[in-house]
Amino acid sequence: MHEPPSDGQYSAGVNDLLPNLEALLDALLDDTPAGRDANELSRAAAHAGSWEDVDDALDHVVAGWTDS
């Protein structure tokens, strides 16, 4: 899996799998429960290097929600 950059920013082209993710994250700014969840899921996917990694990352986020 790709590690997130140390400054937390995702520059264009860093994620080859999801080239439009940064634009999506820029759009997911509404501070509502659904917006926060979507943002968390998207950020988790940003670290993925393959679609299998995306699945793992999404499952990890959901597991975190169920355990909290």
Added chain:
Amino acid sequence: MTSIVGAPVLVWVEVRGFRAFGTEARRLDLDAPLVVVHAGNSQGKSSLAEALEFLLVGRSSRRDLLGGAKAEYNDSLRNAHLPSEEQQVYVAAGVRGSDDVVHEVRRELTCDFAAGTDCRSRLLVDGREETSLAALGLTPTDPPLSAPVLLQHTLRYVLSTEPKQRVSYFKALLTLTDLDQLRQRVTQAAARFEQSPVGPAVAAARALLRTPLAETGRALLGVDGTDVVGAATAVRKILLEAARLATGMTSADLESLTDNLREAVARHRDSVFPLRAFDPGAQVPDDPAPLDLTRYAQALRSADRAAASLAPMIAAVLSVSAYQDLAQPVECPVCATPEALTPARLAALREQMRRTGAVDEAAAAALAQVGQSRAIVGRLRDAMPDGVPASAEWTPEQLGDAGRQLDRLSTSMFTAA
């Protein structure tokens, strides 16, 4: 013009026997930021574009898009002027992948469009036969425009197709399909979550559906979990109200509710069987402290010594027959004091001797009693472990384990009920 990081790049392309290309293989160098191919009509520009399409997906969309009589496209990929014995019809290309290595991709036409059949081809990557170019990052979009390389085909398709397919096309053209795929993966993750075993909280709420608190269970399962703070408040309110209905006790908060429920459970247990009566009390001391009779024995020996020193002399005086019926005072035979030995003093001496004897007897009897008592206490101590429950000697950890097991048993009985 900038290239997309990690995207595959066409470095060169070579075509032979395909469409307008003849038996001489033609190679085009494409390794430049911008490539322009220009020529007059019927010079092979469309053939070049269709060659690229054929290379990528192994077919020509012209037949699918333009419709009409399919038969018009029979034998349309192989150059019609090739000698019949000429078999080599291919499109090859150098593709620089994300590994920065130029791979040779080659697709050979093995069977042209024919009546009722599609064309067939063989794909080779670096000499190895493959089924797709996905390993190089070249993935086709949805048909019929799996590889949209010809603008006239694309425009015709985009203008004539259904709106939904048009949107899909433009998403593919603008490389926006990654977000569609992400949304699909999120949907699949949600489906996996829905199929996963329920957590302990939901399981507990469902268990309530089989008890008199079924309404509470339904209310808990109906709480909107998307609002964490609101859900916590709702669950707290439901639990407090359910406890009030079940026990008749009103609790101000979850802490007092817990205490009240524990007390209610304890009362319920006692009403069925007073298990609490079997709770062990204080631990039995390992060895009772021994009686300390040292001071008593020392005082007794001191008194004995004093009495022993005077007793023979007093006994000798009292044994004199002349003093047995003394009526008048006489001289003391010990200290020679005139008239010191009176009848009253003789009576006192007799009483003292009697008391001394009684005290000795009592002391001996008391010591015997103490000895007997110590023996009884010893026997009681030895017998006590057999007379009390084994739990009286349990450690705090053992007592805690037993309590937890009892709680689980009570819970399972309560749930089953």
